[in-house]
Structures are given as structure tokens and as C-alpha cells.
Amino acid sequence: MxxxxxxxxxxxxxxxxxxxxxxxxxxxxxxxxxxxxxxxALIERARADCQVVVLSIFVNPIQFDQSADxxxxxxxxxxxxxxxxxxxxxxxxxxxxxEMYPEPLSTFVEVEGASEHLCGMFRPGHFRGVATVVAxxxxxxxxxxxxxxxxxxQQLAVIARMVADLNMPVEIVPVPTVREPxxxxxxxxxxxxxxxxxxIAPMLYKALQLAAGYIRDGCKSAAEVRDLxxxxxxxxxxxxxEYLEVVDAESMTPVEQIAVPVRIAVAAWLGAVRLIDNxxx
Amino acid sequence: MxxxxxxxxxxxxxxxxxxxxxxxxxxxxxxxxxxxxxxxALIERARADCQVVVLSIFVNPIQFDQSADxxxxxxxxxxxxxxxxxxxxxxxxxxxxxEMYPEPLSTFVEVEGASEHLCGMFRPGHFRGVATVVAxxxxxxxxxxxxxxxxxxQQLAVIARMVADLNMPVEIVPVPTVREPxxxxxxxxxxxxxxxxxxIAPMLYKALQLAAGYIRDGCKSAAEVRDLxxxxxxxxxxxxxEYLEVVDAESMTPVEQIAVPVRIAVAAWLGAVRLIDNxxx
Numbered sequence: 090m091x092x093x094x095x096x097x098x099x100x101x102x103x104x105x106x107x108x109x110x111x112x113x114x115x116x117x118x119x120x121x122x123x124x125x126x127x128x129x130a131l132i133e134r135a136r137a138d139c140q141v142v143v144l145s146i147f148v149n150p151i152q153f154d155q156s157a158d159x160x161x162x163x164x165x166x167x168x169x170x171x172x173x174x175x176x177x178x179x180x181x182x183x184x185x186x187x188e189m190y191p192e193p194l195s196t197f198v199e200v201e202g203a204s205e206h207l208c209g210m211f212r213p214g215h216f217r218g219v220a221t222v223v224a225x226x227x228x229x230x231x232x233x234x235x236x237x238x239x240x241x242x243q244q245l246a247v248i249a250r251m252v253a254d255l256n257m258p259v260e261i262v263p264v265p266t267v268r269e270p271x272x273x274x275x276x277x278x279x280x281x282x283x284x285x286x287x288x289i290a291p292m293l294y295k296a297l298q299l300a301a302g303y304i305r306d307g308c309k310s311a312a313e314v315r316d317l318x319x320x321x322x323x324x325x326x327x328x329x330x331e332y333l334e335v336v337d338a339e340s341m342t343p344v345e346q347i348a349v350p351v352r353i354a355v356a357a358w359l360g361a362v363r364l365i366d367n368x369x370x
Numbered sequence: 371m372x373x374x375x376x377x378x379x380x381x382x383x384x385x386x387x388x389x390x391x392x393x394x395x396x397x398x399x400x401x402x403x404x405x406x407x408x409x410x411a412l413i414e415r416a417r418a419d420c421q422v423v424v425l426s427i428f429v430n431p432i433q434f435d436q437s438a439d440x441x442x443x444x445x446x447x448x449x450x451x452x453x454x455x456x457x458x459x460x461x462x463x464x465x466x467x468x469e470m471y472p473e474p475l476s477t478f479v480e481v482e483g484a485s486e487h488l489c490g491m492f493r494p495g496h497f498r499g500v501a502t503v504v505a506x507x508x509x510x511x512x513x514x515x516x517x518x519x520x521x522x523x524q525q526l527a528v529i530a531r532m533v534a535d536l537n538m539p540v541e542i543v544p545v546p547t548v549r550e551p552x553x554x555x556x557x558x559x560x561x562x563x564x565x566x567x568x569x570i571a572p573m574l575y576k577a578l579q580l581a582a583g584y585i586r587d588g589c590k591s592a593a594e595v596r597d598l599x600x601x602x603x604x605x606x607x608x609x610x611x612e613y614l615e616v617v618d619a620e621s622m623t624p625v626e627q628i629a630v631p632v633r634i635a636v637a638a639w640l641g642a643v644r645l646i647d648n649x650x651x
Contacts, residue, residue, distance in 0.1 A: 098537060110393060195483045196501075196535035202476045220477075221536070228537040254477035255502070256379060256509040 092144075092173040092181045094166075098229050101182050105141070105230065113140040117232035117259075119223060122146040122164035122183075123277035124172045127267040131236040132176045134264050143230050144173055145182040147189060152218030158363075161281065182230065189225065198224045200254075203246040203341045207354050208365065211331050216247045223248055227259055235259050240266040240274045242352055242367045246341045266366075268294065274366045286359045289325050293355055293366050296321045296333070300353045301370040304335075309347045311335035322357065331356040331363070338369065373425070373454040373462045375447070379470075379510050382463050386422070386511065394421040398513035398540075400504060403427040403445035403464075404558035405453045408548040412517040413457045415545050424511050425454055426463040428470060433499030439644075442562065463511065470506065479505045481535075484527040484622045488635050489646065492612050497528045504529055508540055516540050521547040521555045523633055523648045527622045547647075549575065555647045567640045570606050574636055574647050577602045577614070581634045582651040585616075590628045592616035603638065612637040612644070619650065 095101050108115060116139030118131045128144075135142045146169055153159035166183060173181050197217050204216035227235060237245045249261050267275045272294035273287075282290055300318040308314055314335055322328045334343045338350040347370075354367040376382050389396060397420030399412045409425075416423045427450055434440035447464060454462050478498050485497035508516060518526045530542050548556045553575035554568075563571055581599040589595055595616055603609045615624045619631040628651075635648035 102539070112391060194535050196479060196481045196532045198477060198479055198536075200477045225535075225537045228539055231539060251477045254475050254506075255479075256506045258383070258509055258512060 090174060090177060092170055092178045094170055094181050094183060096183055096185065097188055098184065101143075101180070101229055104180060105143070108141045109231070114234070115139060115141045115143060115230065115232040117226065117230045117235040118142065118144040118178075119226050119235065119237070120144060120146055121148045121162055121277070122166070122169050123162070124169045125275050125277060127238055127240065127275035128172075129176055130267045131238060131264050132173070132178055134262065135234070135236050136177050138234055138262070139232075141180070142178050143180045143182055143232065144178045145184075145226050145230070147182075147184055147222070147226070149218060149222040150186060150190075151194065151221060152215050154212045154215055162277070182226075189222070194221070197221050198251055198255075200247045200250050203243065203250050206336065206342055207243050207332055207334060208356060209243070211356065216244070219244055220247055220251050224251065224255075224257075227252075227257055232259055234262050236262045236264055238266060239263050240276070240366065242354060243341050246339065272298075274364075276364065278362050278364060281362045282359060286327060286362065289327060290359055290364065292322060292325060292328070293357060293364055294368075297353050297355060297366060297368040300333075300335070301368050304347055304351070304353075304370045311344055311347055314347070314353070318353070318355070327359055329358040331358065333357075335370070371455060371458060373451055373459040375451055375462050375464060377464055377466065377469065379465065382424075382461070382510055385461060386424070389422045390512070395515070396420060396422045396424060396511065396513040398507065398511045398516040399423065399425040399459075400507050400516065400518070401425060401427055402429045402443055402558070403447070403450050404443070405450045406556050406558060408519055408521065408556035409453075410457055411548045412519060412545050413454070413459055415543065416515070416517050417458050419515055419543070420513075422461070423459050424461045424463055424513065425459045426465075426507050426511070428463075428465055428503070428507070430499060430503040431467060431471075432475065432502060433496050435493045435496055443558070463507075470503070475502070478502050479532060479536075481528045481531050484524065484531045487617065487623055488524050488613055488615060489637060490524070492637065497525070500525055501528055501532050505532065505536075505538075508533075508538055513540055515543050517543045517545055519547060520544050521557070521647065523635060524622050527620065553579075555645075557645065559643050559645060562643045563640060567608060567643065570608060571640055571645065573603060573606060573609070574638060574645055575649075578634050578636060578647060578649045581614075581616070582649050585628055585632070585634075585651045592625050592628055595628070595634070599634070599636070603636075608640055610639040612639065614638075616651070 116135035148162040198220040271291040273291045296318040300314045333355040338352045356365045397416035429443040479501040552572040554572045577599040614636040619633045637646045
């Protein structure tokens with residue numbers, strides 16, 4: 090089967106209208122392209138749940154606080170469509186920037202609370218851009234379910250909050266992070282690492298495992314957990330830790346005293362590449 | 371026929387699911403209750419267009435900047451349902467505040483530009499509250515069309531902008547303002563006027579007509595149009611004009627030089643009651 094490539098909103102709606110009349114369940118996997126095994130896990134889950142699987146590819150300019158980062162997202166659409174075809178995606182929605190933003194946008198979805206800490210502190214406007222484009226994609230595709238990776242745990246929390254608060258008629262399905270054999274969380278950014286950086290990158294996950302182990306062993310102080318994990322990373326000067334926090338798993342706000350369930354989240358620069366990861370604890 | 375009263379989101383969705391399968395068109399008329407002939411015009415238009423007409427009654431706390439104003443909105447639900455029954459409304463969605471806001475809301479829809487002037491200047495947060503609750507209602511009912519009165523022209527512009535920017539799958543239908551024989555625009559607030567205030571209230575519309583006539587006669591200066599209309603209202607000290615502006619009809623931002631199409635919009639206090647009105651010019 091070849092996935093059908095759809096570039097416009099109007100075609101997308103037309104193409105899905107018949108599916109809806111036939112009461113076929115629609116699943117959406119929103120992506121920024123450069124598809125890898127992490128996306129494959131989202132697709133496989135959607136394929137198992139839904140009769141029609143739509144994958145969107147759109148590098149959303151309004152969620153980037155740094156234009157260099159935006160420019161680094163290059164898409165090989167033919168390659169991504171081939172990837173989708175192999176995994177049984179029905180429709181690939183790949184609109185242009187002009188199609189998604191025909192005029193400067195005036196409307197933004199703001200999610201307070203969950204957006205404010207972690208990446209929200211370091212990437213001003215990022216989650217506003219994410220929430221807004223996800224609202225647009227959900228309104229265009231109107232899926233019954235939409236799939237997001239736990240690797241972007243704060244994004245997941247922001248979207249879950251938005252969907253609940255605005256009564257959006259969709260179920261948000263979280264899918265566990267996919268990792269390389271050495272523990273590095275899959276990300277399209279990994280390929281921008283140098284060979285040397287790639288070798289030490291798994292330390293990020295190891296630091297999180299160390300922190301989670303410390304909590305399992307009974308540590309109740311978020312500060313102590315942070316210090317331990319950050320010290321571990323500081324053994325290698327190549328890492329510049331942006332944040333490493335113990336947060337409430339639902340609200341994504343930092344906690345002082347640890348009462349399960351929490352999540353430990355980290356963002357660190359390795360050379361010119363910003364990596365994020367997180368684990369439950 | 372008696373309109374069916376539905377108090378919960380889950381029942382509303384269940385009740386409409388079958389209509390959707392049968393491809394029946396759904397029209398939504400969002401209101402804050404205290405229904406009058408202005409609402410009747412919205413209902414009649416929806417009844418003519420759609421196979422299923424839903425009217426929502428919800429006094430939305432998050433759009434009120436003054437609690438006294440919120441408290442003044444009292445609903446006689448039985449009376450409103452009777453009104454709906456007479457006009458052939460199928461479903462009356464009347465959720466409680468707890469049903470709409472089960473926990474403090476974290477997500478808000480912000481519409482920049484159209485929200486910023488006129489009422490937006492004097493009622494901070496008002497249009498954020500309006501856009502957010504309308505997004506919720508549209509997500510709960512998923513209508514093909516939703517009906518809004520032109521009397522609240524800025525609200526209409528904000529909602530039209532939101533729907534376009536977020537690709538919401540609904541058509542927003544504007545319905546002309548309904549007026550009393552003496553020109554006063556219908557509003558549930560009119561019944562709070564004293565007998566004396568009610569007598570002079572139509573001057574608001576007369577001031578707008580005066581301004582529109584001045585533009586028709588060739589005046590291109592928004593400042594001159596404003597001055598003329600405000601002078602007319604100042605003849606009666608009972609009026610406290612909040613704003614009277616000539617605005618771009620789509621963006622609702624004030625213009626200096628008049629090039630059609632514009633809208634002339636006014637807000638004025640008459641005793642304890644704030645009235646708004648507008649006309650095209």
C-alpha cells in the first residue's frame with residue numbers, strides 16, 4: 090500500500106468525509122517529519138486502534154523560539170511517505186506553511202500551568218505555538234484519537250490539558266518513549282550530534298535512571314535527586330544542563346517533596362544540539 | 371413540540387451522535403438565556419438552515435470583568451425552554467457552571483487584534499472568556515453552523531477570527547440586529563433600565579444613524595464623525611459614553627480615514643446599565 094499524500098486542508102476534509110459517514114475511526118499522528126522508530130511506535134499504536142490512520146508532517150514555525158533550530162528541520166517528504174507506506178499509514182497530510190498560515194495568525198491557545206516550567210522557561214512561546222498548531226490539526230482532521238510520544242512529556246501534558254479544558258472531542262493517547270539500545274531516546278535531533286557527542290549522549294538517560302533509582306530507594310527530597318543527577322552529568326564538560334527537575338506527573342510543575350507519581354525531566358545541550366528526556370518515578 | 375432540556379456534556383454528545391450518523395445538519399445558537407426577539411431571529415435562521423437546532427444557555431463567568439454584572443444575569447430556565455419550544459428548538463443545552471468548569475480552567479483562547487479595542491479596552495479579559503467558552507461549546511456540540519447576532523459585532527469578529535485561524539469546522543452565521551420600534555437594539559439588559567432611561571435609550575441608535583448619514587454624505591474623517599455623534603449624546607447628561615468609534619468592519623480596529631466598509635460602534639452607560647450598539651456604514 091502507498092500512503093496518499095495530501096497537501097491542502099480542503100482535500101484533507103473531503104478525503105475524510107466519507108470515512109466519517111461510514112463511521113470509521115480516525116487516528117492522527119502529528120509529526121514534524123524526519124520520521125524514525127519513535128514515530129513508528131505511534132503509527133503502530135494508531136494502526137492497531139483505528140480504521141483510518143492519518144499522519145501529519147508540518148514543521149510549525151510558531152513553536153520555534155530560535156530560527157536556527159527551525160531551519161535545521163529539513164524534510165525529505167518522499168522518504169517520509171515511503172516510511173509511512175511501509176507502516177500502513179492511509180493519509181499523509183503535509184501542508185505548506187502558507188496553507189496552515191495564509192495570513193499572520195491572531196488566535197493563540199494558551200495553556201497556563203503545564204506550559205510554565207521546564208522547556209516553557211527556556212523556550213518562550215514554544216508551548217503556545219504547539220497548542221495552537223495541534224488545535225488546528227485536530228480541527229482539520231477531527232480524529233477520534235491522537236497519538237503523542239512520552240518523550241515530549243511536557244508537550245503531552247499541555248495538549249492533554251488543552252483537550253480537557255476546551256472539551257475537544259478527541260482522546261489523547263500517550264505512547265512510551267522508544268530508545269536506542271544504549272538508552273538514548275529517539276529524536277530527529279540525534280543525527281545532528283557529532284560521533285563523539287553521540288557516544289556520551291546516553292548519559293542523559295543514565296542520569297534520569299540514577300535519579301529514579303534514588304527516589305525508589307526512598308529519597309524524598311527533589312533537591313537531593315537533582316544534585317545527584319546533575320553531578321553525574323557534570324563529569325562530562327560537553328553537557329550544559331538547561332534544567333533537570335522533579336515534577337508532578339500531571340501538572341508538570343516542580344515539586345519539593347517527592348510523593349509519587351512524579352516525572353524527572355531533563356534538557357541539556359550537547360555541543361549545538363539541545364536534547365530532552367524524561368522518566369516516570 | 372417541546373424542546374428537550376439537556377444539562378450535561380455527555381448527554382449532549384450522546385443525543386447528537388445519532389443525528390450525525392444520519393448526516394443531519396446541526397445548528398447552534400449560543401446564548402446566556404433571558405431569551406427575547408433578538409434570539410428568536412437567531413433561532414429562526416438556524417431553523418431555516420439546519421435539521422437539528424441546539425440552543426445553549428450558559429451565563430459564562432469567565433467573560434465578566436465585574437461580578438455585579440454577572441450576578442444581574444438571572445435565568446428563568448422554564449420560561450426560556452418554553453420560548454425555545456414555541457420556536458421549534460430541538461435541544462436546549464443548559465449546563466451548570468460546574469459542568470463547564472469542573473476545575474479551574476488553565477486553557478484560554480486569545481484572539482489578538484479584534485479583541486483589543488472597543489469593549490476589549492474597557493472589559494479586560496472579556497473576549498478571552500468569550501472565545502474560550504465559544505470554543506468549548508463548539509467542541510461539545512460540533513455544529514455545522516453557529517449563529518451570532520450582529521448587535522455584538524466585536525464578539526462576532528473575534529469568533530470569526532478564531533474559527534478561521536484555528537480551522538474550526540463550523541460556519542459562523544451573522545444575523546442582523548433586531549430593534550424595538552423606536553430603534554433600541556434588543557438586549558436582556560434593556561429590562562434593567564428605569565422608565566425614564568428606557569425613553570432616551572433609543573438615542574444611542576439615533577447617534578449611530580447620524581454618524582452613518584454623515585459618512586454617506588461624504589465625511590472621510592473618523593474624528594469628525596465621532597465628535598458629531600458624541601455631541602448628540604451629550605445633550606442628555608444621563609449618558610456616559612464609554613467609546614464611540616469608527617472601525618474597520620472586519621478587524622474591528624479604529625480607522626482615521628474612512629474607506630468603506632466600516633462599522634460605527636458605541637458603548638454607553640445609562641444609569642447602572644451598559645448598552646452597546648453598532649451599524650454598518
